[in-house]
Amino acid sequence: MYYRICEQGLVETDRRCWEEQTGAIGIFDEEEWSRELNLQEEFSLDRKEEHTFFCRFKIYASYLFGVFYIPVKKKERKHDRFAVYILKDRLIFIEEDSFVKDLIHTIRGRIRQEDYTMELFLDDFFMAMVEEDILYLAVLEREIADMEERVLQGETDYFHYRMLGIKKEISRLYCYYCQLMDAAKILSGKMNTCGDFSERIDRLKQEAQSLREYAMQVQDVYQSEISIHQNNIMKLLTVVTTIFLPLTLIAGWYGMNFYNMPELGWKYGYPVVSGLSVLIIIGSLWYFKKKKFL
Numbered sequence: 001m002y003y004r005i006c007e008q009g010l011v012e013t014d015r016r017c018w019e020e021q022t023g024a025i026g027i028f029d030e031e032e033w034s035r036e037l038n039l040q041e042e043f044s045l046d047r048k049e050e051h052t053f054f055c056r057f058k059i060y061a062s063y064l065f066g067v068f069y070i071p072v073k074k075k076e077r078k079h080d081r082f083a084v085y086i087l088k089d090r091l092i093f094i095e096e097d098s099f100v101k102d103l104i105h106t107i108r109g110r111i112r113q114e115d116y117t118m119e120l121f122l123d124d125f126f127m128a129m130v131e132e133d134i135l136y137l138a139v140l141e142r143e144i145a146d147m148e149e150r151v152l153q154g155e156t157d158y159f160h161y162r163m164l165g166i167k168k169e170i171s172r173l174y175c176y177y178c179q180l181m182d183a184a185k186i187l188s189g190k191m192n193t194c195g196d197f198s199e200r201i202d203r204l205k206q207e208a209q210s211l212r213e214y215a216m217q218v219q220d221v222y223q224s225e226i227s228i229h230q231n232n233i234m235k236l237l238t239v240v241t242t243i244f245l246p247l248t249l250i251a252g253w254y255g256m257n258f259y260n261m262p263e264l265g266w267k268y269g270y271p272v273v274s275g276l277s278v279l280i281i282i283g284s285l286w287y288f289k290k291k292k293f294l
Contacts, residue, residue, distance in 0.1 A: 002017070002025070003025040004018065004024050005023035005116055005118055010025075010104070010116065022089035023118055024089070024090040024091070025091045026092050027100055027101060027104075028092065028093070028095075030094060033094045043062065043063065044062065045063070045085055045092070055069055055176065055179040055180055056182065057187065059186065062088070063086055063088075064186065064187075065086075066084045066086070066183060067081075067083045068081065068082055068183075069081050070099065070176075071172055080097060081099075083095075091122075119191060119192065122187065123193050123194050123195070126187075126197040127196060127197050130200060133173075133204055140166060140211055141211055141214065143162075144166060147166075151218065151225055152225070156222060156225065156226070163218070163219055171212070174208040174209065177205040177208055178205065180201045181202065184198035235293060243280075243281060246284075247277050250273060
């Protein structure tokens with residue numbers, strides 16, 4: 001598929017016009033590009049784009065070569081890859097799916113200005129590439145906030161599993177934005193374009209870093225709640241132990257069964273000891289209640 005940049009904006013064209021005119025944009029799949037030997041030889045385009053899992057631009061004598069690996073969003077469930085050659089008067093995209101085509105279709109519907117240039121197209125293209133990322137980061141933020149509310153409500157089931165998934169996702173996006181930041185710096189320095197894209201990536205990078213810190217704070221809240229829960233259990237065990245300690249002493253004392261213990265032969269011995277034990281329990285409960293241990 002071929003396009004050219006002209007006064008009307010971005011219009012579709014044929015192969016002959018694409019080869020003859022400047023401001024041309026071509027989109028090839030990998031099989032088509034492998035057959036474009038004459039084109040590769042004409043512009044010395046011999047870079048490989050397969051098996052990429054990162055985003056970067058490299059500078060060569062007569063062109064820039066970039067490979068881009070767009071990480072999967074949870075709602076999309078698939079990655080996108082494409083490569084781009086930026087020459088003096090044309091752009092060549094290589095992709096297997098329709099990611100670049102969809103972005104160009106979106107851009108064509110938005111162009112409202114005259115004197116549209118390749119530099120403006122590149123800025124629009126990369127801006128469209130990360131257009132919905134801020135919304136996805138907002139979704140991750142809501143997930144973290146929901147986990148925080150659940151933790152404060154005492155619902156901590158599968159917390160570590162869910163938090164691990166979110167932290168991995170944020171870390172992956174942060175690395176992605178760091179790579180895009182490097183690519184934007186090369187575009188800004190070599191072609192004097194993508195200034196808005198660079199600012200957008202910087203904001204997304206900062207937002208991803210904020211989410212990383214927020215996730216760590218929520219994890220600290222979870223650990224605090226676990227510690228509080230454990231302290232409450234230990235306090236309850238301490239109260240129970242303290243209540244039954246004097247009862248254990250009484251049972252051990254009168255369990256010695258010496259012949260000269262007068263309480264053993266007293267007919268009121270058992271009721272008195274039982275009553276004393278009840279008083280000890282009531283007194284202990286009252287004391288702990290007063291001290292707000294219960």
